[in-house]
Amino acid sequence: MIGNFDGVHRGHQAVxxxxxxxxxxxxxxxxxxxxxxxxxxxxxxxxxxFLTSHEDxxxxxxxxxxxxxxxxxxxxxELAASSPExxxxxxxxxALSARIVVVGQNFRFGHGRSGDLERLHELGRDLGFVAxxxxxxxxxxxxxxxxxxxxxxxxxxxxxxxxxxGRDHFLSxxxxxxxxxGRKLGFPTANLGGxxxxxxxxxxxxxxxxxxxxxxxxVMNIGGRPTFTNVRALEVHVVGAAPDLYDKRLxxxxxxxxxxxxxxxxVEDLVRQIGADVxxxxxxxxxxxxxxxxx
Numbered sequence: 001m002i003g004n005f006d007g008v009h010r011g012h013q014a015v016x017x018x019x020x021x022x023x024x025x026x027x028x029x030x031x032x033x034x035x036x037x038x039x040x041x042x043x044x045x046x047x048x049x050f051l052t053s054h055e056d057x058x059x060x061x062x063x064x065x066x067x068x069x070x071x072x073x074x075x076x077x078e079l080a081a082s083s084p085e086x087x088x089x090x091x092x093x094x095a096l097s098a099r100i101v102v103v104g105q106n107f108r109f110g111h112g113r114s115g116d117l118e119r120l121h122e123l124g125r126d127l128g129f130v131a132x133x134x135x136x137x138x139x140x141x142x143x144x145x146x147x148x149x150x151x152x153x154x155x156x157x158x159x160x161x162x163x164x165x166g167r168d169h170f171l172s173x174x175x176x177x178x179x180x181x182g183r184k185l186g187f188p189t190a191n192l193g194g195x196x197x198x199x200x201x202x203x204x205x206x207x208x209x210x211x212x213x214x215x216x217x218x219v220m221n222i223g224g225r226p227t228f229t230n231v232r233a234l235e236v237h238v239v240g241a242a243p244d245l246y247d248k249r250l251x252x253x254x255x256x257x258x259x260x261x262x263x264x265x266x267v268e269d270l271v272r273q274i275g276a277d278v279x280x281x282x283x284x285x286x287x288x289x290x291x292x293x294x295x
Contacts, residue, residue, distance in 0.1 A: 001032040001102050002092075002109070004039070007051030008060040010166045011104065011144030014137040019102035020065050022132060028099055030068050032061055033091070035075040042075050049198035051149055051169070056197075060167075071096065084115030088123040102132045139163075149198075156201035158254040168207065168253035171197050173234065175245040185267070187274050189221070189235035190245045192252070199234060200254055206281035207255040209238050211245055219274075219281050220252055223261045239278055255286050 001019040005012045016032065023030035036054045040047035052060065054072070061070050073079070073091065082090065087110050092098040101124065109115040115123075117133050124131040136143040144164050152161040153169060161169045173192030190209075202223030209218035217239040224232055236252055238245075258277050264270040 001030075002107065003032075003034060003104070005032070005034050005057055005061065006038075006146045007149050007165055008057060008064075009051075009144050009146060009149055009164050011137050013064065013166060014144075015102060015104045015134045016061070016064055016068075018132065018134040019100075020068065022100050022102055023067075026100065030065065031071055031096060031098075032068060033071050033073055033096065034058070034061070036072050037075055039075050039080065042077060043080060048147075048150055050196070051146055051165075051198055053172070053196055056170075056172075081111050084110030084119050085123060086110075087115070088120070088127055092129060093127050098129045100130050100132060102134060105133050105136055107133070153198050153200045156203045156205075156257045156260075158200055158205060158207075158257055161200075162255070168255055169198075169200070170251055170253045171195050171199065172249055172251040175248050175250050177246055185271050185274065187237050187271075187278070189237045190250055192234045192236060192250060195234060200257070202232075203260050204258045204277055205254050205256065206258055206277075206284055206286060208253040208286060209236050210251045210253070211238075211243075211248055213243075215253065216240065217281060217286055218252060219258070219277050220254070221261065237274075237278070239281065256281075256284055 001016060003012065003015070019032070020030050022028070034057065038047055038050065058070050058072065062068055073095075079087070079091075092101060101120065103117070103120065105117060107117060107120070109120070117131070120131040138144050142148070149161050149164045149169070152158070152164065158169055171192075173195040175190040176193040177191070200222060203221075205220045205222070207218055207220060208215040210216070219237045219239065221233075221235045221237075236250060258280055264273065
């Protein structure tokens with residue numbers, strides 16, 4: 001299996017499922033080849049926000065099956081300049097000793113994406129491997145894709161994103177010291193910094209926060225705090241008592257958008273609304289992260 005697998009969404013999972021079945025049927029080790037850094041970054045192109053960090057992507061891939069071996073190939077300009085034949089010979093045959101290569105039907109490879117599925121079949125016949133393709137999977141709106149997931153997140157539709165991903169969208173960051181205003185209001189928040197993946201649209205969300213002691217119910221605010229300031233932030237209120245999280249890594253899973261951010265006429269109105277947000281989140285009965293579906 002070859003690809004960037006950003007998000008490891010349900011379309012990716014279908015291809016990976018096909019590869020796992022092929023490997024089991026032929027007594028082979030299922031192996032997925034992915035790249036780091038992302039090709040767009042190496043080639044100086046504008047890259048959309050990634051859905052997962054490379055580390056999280058590798059973890060999600062490995063969670064699909066304990067037998068799955070994940071190989072990360074360093075993407076370089078030299079690799080980008082290689083012809084389809086050079087790529088197949090150097091990477092698939094010489095490095096991976098591939099016997100069966102499984103890809104999605106829209107797979108392209110080699111310099112300028114000049115290699116297509118037909119070319120992969122031809123090279124397989126010449127170089128001693130068999131190419132297999134998995135039809136694109138999707139729903140009534142079209143094929144599953146990383147682009148569709150990003151579009152859902154841009155609209156704040158985290159439930160729709162989860163349907164495409166087969167899991168909650170999540171992101172991680174380091175808890176930074178803020179102005180302590182949330183604690184003064186009775187709802188302490190952890191302010192996340194260093195977030196490197198796609199952030200949902202501004203709004204208030206319910207979900208889960210994981211700081212290494214199990215997932216806990218949380219309410220997240222993304223965007224400005226218009227009652228006080230328009231500085232954009234990602235604030236996480238862990239429902240119930242939480243330990244000091246400063247400088248710790250926190251992962252949040254988005255389950256439901258509760259409302260848009262808005263300005264309140266008084267601090268008292270804001271406090272009442274936050275209390276209502278927490279009550280709403282509690283009624284959703286969010287207990288565990290929505291897991292990735294297995295192929």
